[in-house]
Amino acid sequence: MPRMNAARKHPVEFTLNGRTVRAEVENRMLLSDLLRHEIGLTGTHVGCEHGVCGACTVQIDGRPARACLTLAQQVRGSDVRTVEALAPDPAVLSPLQAAFRRHHGLQCGFCTPGILMSLDALLRERPDADREDIREHLSGHLCRCTGYATIVEAALAAAEEQRKEETTNA
Amino acid sequence: MNVSSIGKPLTRVDGRAKVTGTARYAADFNQPGQLYAVIVSATVGLGRVTEIASTEVERMPGVVAVITHRNAQKLPYLPHKGVIDPAVGERLHVLQDDQVHFYGQPVAIVVADNLDHAERAAAALRITYAARRPLVDHADRTIERIAPKSADGSRGDADVAVTQAPVMIDEAYEIARENHNPMEPHATTAAWSGDRLTLWSKSQYLVNEQAEIAAVFGLPVENVEVICPFIGGAFGTSLRTWPHVTLAALAARQTGRTVKLVLSRKQMFFTTGHRPRTLQRIALGATPDGKLTGVIHEGTGETSRYEQFTEALTAATAYLYSCPNVRTQYRLAQLDTSTPNHMRGPGEASGIFALESAMDELSYKLGIDPIELRRRNEPRRDEAENKPFSSRSLMQCYELGSERFGWARRTPEPRSMRDGRLLIGLGAATATYPAYHAPASARVRLLADGLAEVEAAASDMGPGTYTSMTQVAAEFLGLPPEQVRFRLGQSAYPQTPSHGGSWTMASVGSAIRAACVEAQAQAASRAVADSGSPVFEASVDDLEWSEGRLRRRGDASPGMSYRDIIARTGTPVEAEGSAQRDPEVAEGYSMHSFGAVFAEVAIDPDVGTIRVRRIVGAYGIGRVVNPLLARSQCTGGMIGGIGMALMERTVLDPRDGRPVNAHMADYLMPVNLDVPKLEAYFVDEVDPHVNPLGVKGLGEIALVGTAPAIANAVFHATGRRVRSLPIHIEDVLTA
Ligand code: FES
Ligand code: FES
Numbered sequence: 014m015p016r017m018n019a020a021r022k023h024p025v026e027f028t029l030n031g032r033t034v035r036a037e038v039e040n041r042m043l044l045s046d047l048l049r050h051e052i053g054l055t056g057t058h059v060g061c062e063h064g065v066c067g068a069c070t071v072q073i074d075g076r077p078a079r080a081c082l083t084l085a086q087q088v089r090g091s092d093v094r095t096v097e098a099l100a101p102d103p104a105v106l107s108p109l110q111a112a113f114r115r116h117h118g119l120q121c122g123f124c125t126p127g128i129l130m131s132l133d134a135l136l137r138e139r140p141d142a143d144r145e146d147i148r149e150h151l152s153g154h155l156c157r158c159t160g161y162a163t164i165v166e167a168a169l170a171a172a173e174e175q176r177k178e179e180t181t182n183a
Numbered sequence: 184m185n186v187s188s189i190g191k192p193l194t195r196v197d198g199r200a201k202v203t204g205t206a207r208y209a210a211d212f213n214q215p216g217q218l219y220a221v222i223v224s225a226t227v228g229l230g231r232v233t234e235i236a237s238t239e240v241e242r243m244p245g246v247v248a249v250i251t252h253r254n255a256q257k258l259p260y261l262p263h264k265g266v267i268d269p270a271v272g273e274r275l276h277v278l279q280d281d282q283v284h285f286y287g288q289p290v291a292i293v294v295a296d297n298l299d300h301a302e303r304a305a306a307a308l309r310i311t312y313a314a315r316r317p318l319v320d321h322a323d324r325t326i327e328r329i330a331p332k333s334a335d336g337s338r339g340d341a342d343v344a345v346t347q348a349p350v351m352i353d354e355a356y357e358i359a360r361e362n363h364n365p366m367e368p369h370a371t372t373a374a375w376s377g378d379r380l381t382l383w384s385k386s387q388y389l390v391n392e393q394a395e396i397a398a399v400f401g402l403p404v405e406n407v408e409v410i411c412p413f414i415g416g417a418f419g420t421s422l423r424t425w426p427h428v429t430l431a432a433l434a435a436r437q438t439g440r441t442v443k444l445v446l447s448r449k450q451m452f453f454t455t456g457h458r459p460r461t462l463q464r465i466a467l468g469a470t471p472d473g474k475l476t477g478v479i480h481e482g483t484g485e486t487s488r489y490e491q492f493t494e495a496l497t498a499a500t501a502y503l504y505s506c507p508n509v510r511t512q513y514r515l516a517q518l519d520t521s522t523p524n525h526m527r528g529p530g531e532a533s534g535i536f537a538l539e540s541a542m543d544e545l546s547y548k549l550g551i552d553p554i555e556l557r558r559r560n561e562p563r564r565d566e567a568e569n570k571p572f573s574s575r576s577l578m579q580c581y582e583l584g585s586e587r588f589g590w591a592r593r594t595p596e597p598r599s600m601r602d603g604r605l606l607i608g609l610g611a612a613t614a615t616y617p618a619y620h621a622p623a624s625a626r627v628r629l630l631a632d633g634l635a636e637v638e639a640a641a642s643d644m645g646p647g648t649y650t651s652m653t654q655v656a657a658e659f660l661g662l663p664p665e666q667v668r669f670r671l672g673q674s675a676y677p678q679t680p681s682h683g684g685s686w687t688m689a690s691v692g693s694a695i696r697a698a699c700v701e702a703q704a705q706a707a708s709r710a711v712a713d714s715g716s717p718v719f720e721a722s723v724d725d726l727e728w729s730e731g732r733l734r735r736r737g738d739a740s741p742g743m744s745y746r747d748i749i750a751r752t753g754t755p756v757e758a759e760g761s762a763q764r765d766p767e768v769a770e771g772y773s774m775h776s777f778g779a780v781f782a783e784v785a786i787d788p789d790v791g792t793i794r795v796r797r798i799v800g801a802y803g804i805g806r807v808v809n810p811l812l813a814r815s816q817c818t819g820g821m822i823g824g825i826g827m828a829l830m831e832r833t834v835l836d837p838r839d840g841r842p843v844n845a846h847m848a849d850y851l852m853p854v855n856l857d858v859p860k861l862e863a864y865f866v867d868e869v870d871p872h873v874n875p876l877g878v879k880g881l882g883e884i885a886l887v888g889t890a891p892a893i894a895n896a897v898f899h900a901t902g903r904r905v906r907s908l909p910i911h912i913e914d915v916l917t918a
Binding site: 039041042046049050053054055056057058059060061062063065066068095096097099100106110111113114115117119120121122123124125126129148149151152154155156157158159160161162163164165 | 194195197198199200201202203204205206207208210211213219297298299364365366367368413414415416417418447448644645646647811812815816817818819821822823846847848852854855856858860861
């Protein structure tokens with residue numbers, strides 16, 4: 014990494030939702046701020062600003078990460094994915110998104126993008142995740158509205174769906 | 184209208200926007216060339232600002248303005264009292280003088296070309312104060328208690344009755360200050376165009392925000408527009424228009440640029456309201472067979488020095504149970520803090536904790552089952568107001584809830600139930616909340632393509648207003664919900680009351696119904712006047728609507744759809760409707776929702792950890808518009824109650840009033856693993872009086888009752904009566 018200077022901006026290049034992004038940013042700029050303010054992808058929400066609530070969760074190289082605890086410079090060369098890229102195409106929801114919609118896995122929806130990004134990564138890595146795994150995994154996400162039950166139901170339904178699809182494809 | 188939409192589990196119409204990240208919340212609106220503002224909050228609890236070193240900060244990179252009381256425009260602050268504002272006192276006037284009334288009060292605002300520059304400059308701004316020690320401890324008895332207007336109520340002589348009662352209890356209760364802490368922070372983007380102002384702002388009460396900001400800046404109301412299509416949870420915190428909204432508009436006006444201002448999580452603990460810390464006393468007198476002879480409920484809430492915030496802390500005690508002698512008293516302690524605000528289940532959630540804890544305690548003293556005790560004191564009418572209830576299903580709620588919860592397996596003795604080494608406790612409590620209704624209006628437009636557009640300046644903080652109002656319009660127009668587009672979140676739409684107090688469906692729903700009925704009438708008269716229509720010159724009484732089609736009564740022909748009617752003239756039908764409660768009905772009935780909440784806890788006797796294992800709530804809330812939404816509302820309210828019972832507490836540093844846990848790591852809220860099995864049931868309840876829809880509201884009552892049910896379960900498990908919330912491990916450990 015080149016030497017950084019607090020007084021000026023530095024270039025950063027990474028893949029965002031499949032497209033190459035180049036930006037000039039202060040070295041202290043957070044990934045969440047870069048996404049929301051510079052690039053204008055506001056689907057990634059900021060709830061607590063310090064890694065507690067999970068609302069800002071994105072995927073960096075396939076793994077969930079708190080965008081509010083990540084410096085923009087840290088994603089240099091990485092593959093970043095946000096909620097805006099979850100749907101396979103604008104008219105079709107991913108099975109996980111569809112399950113959240115169907116099972117009312119949300120009320121205000123503010124926590125939803127972060128939760129979806131976390132679960133998407135979990136279900137890719139562990140397609141056999143059960144209720145306990147999902148609950149454990151979701152304990153890093155705060156939701157003030159739903160009481161969580163419908164979120165877990167939605168996740169279980171999505172996991173089931175995904176497993177079915179995989180069997181059909183096999 | 185035989186296509187029934189009300190009562191159906193319609194999937195959320197806003198679901199797609201929320202799972203794709205396209206729903207735009209207040210902080211998601213950006214305007215080209217906007218500046219970013221950051222508030223600098225006072226770091227003393229009382230005193231005045233003596234010095235502000237703004238010159239250097241003004242020279243920092245990107246800084247456009249540092250606005251303090253020294254250079255802020257003097258704002259007119261014309262009188263404005265919204266329904267939601269405290270009746271006594273005056274809102275904080277920001278940056279108009281050097282006074283600091285509470286810790287965290289905005290004392291400067293820094294505006295810069297980007298957020299980073301604004302944050303750095305705000306952090307660098309040095310401010311000197313002449314500080315005094317604030318009074319922030321409500322329990323300090325030297326603080327004068329003031330009596331707000333009509334705060335007290337009495338029937339019979341409760342003091343004598345309690346003293347002379349064969350069985351009595353007299354106890355004190357305390358509930359900590361809580362902050363709403365919705366996941367979404369407050370945010371406002373302000374854009375001026377001449378003397379017109381547009382605000383993209385988090386608000387549960389758009390038309391009040393519009394009127395208030397117009398008053399603050401001395402503008403005609405119609406010059407201000409407030410836009411808020413989505414709210415990321417609020418629970419009351421966005422009912423009032425807080426200082427940051429004025430600050431965003433002020434900064435935009437002073438810099439001549441659009442300004443975006445987002446509060447930090449920490450700042451959400453300073454100036455956006457909180458559930459006031461309360462101190463209460465309940466005294467109950469009863470006969471040995473459990474008939475209440477006297478009830479005393481005294482309560483004090485905290486408020487600021489500049490406003491008297493009141494809530495219905497003791498109100499439910501007057502009508503909840505049958506008793507000839509009842510006295511309630513409500514006082515305020517004015518502290519050097521910011522003004523509290525309604526938080527989910529305001530007043531009732533706190534007051535009912537005290538009353539229902541006391542009722543539970545009384546049941547043990549009498550050796551009567553807690554539910555049986557309530558049954559013996561079930562009133563036939565509202566004894567405080569001396570009028571009938573429009574509907575009251577409390578006992579049905581207890582029956583349904585007991586059965587679903589399995590109350591029968593409970594052995595009455597404390598510490599008598601175990602699961603291995605864990606102590607198990609089962610508790611129950613009553614919930615209640617008024618069925619409010621406020622005047623509201625709505626507009627319906629029937630379009631040539633067969634769609635119906637419906638508009639109201641309402642909000643959806645999460646419960647599903649978009650969806651439920653779509654159902655109401657679909658029901659009364661006789662259309663499938665897919666053909667209805669409901670819009671909210673703009674102050675320019677027809678006026679509605681605040682999105683709080685569980686009155687949105689009652690008020691806005693009734694207005695939409697009225698607008699739909701009016702739209703149908705207009706469509707019908709258009710058809711009748713049209714010589715080419717099959718109902719030409721029919722008398723209106725001869726016509727009927729069915730599934731969105733108009734025919735003569737008894738006619739088997741397909742009739743005319745809205746689309747047919749509109750196609751013949753080409754112009755859409757547009758109708759407005761409004762609704763409010765008939766004053767005679769309001770006069771004649773006592774209108775409240777009721778519920779019974781059951782909790783099961785498991786407590787480790789060695790380390791005192793308290794786990795809630797299960798909560799069951801049964802509610803009588805009139806008609807349920809959408810069972811999916813309703814259940815979700817209830818489970819959300821229940822976790823709010825778990826938070827209140829076991830976790831939530833905003834702690835103030837006694838030296839300067841600083842909220843010491845003003846962030847999400849230390850302000851504890853239930854996470855997924857804290858949340859047990861939650862079940863909500865609704866008794867069939869038909870209330871012909873409350874409003875034309877027969878709905879009584881749900882959002883608030885969903886939180887009420889949970890905390891006392893848990894506290895009562897904790898007593899059943901341990902034999903320890905904990906009268907202060909949140910309950911701590913130490914409370915059940917100390918002998
Ligand atoms: S905003 Fe990043 S975890 Fe809360
Ligand atoms: S749905 Fe509102 S925070 Fe989760």
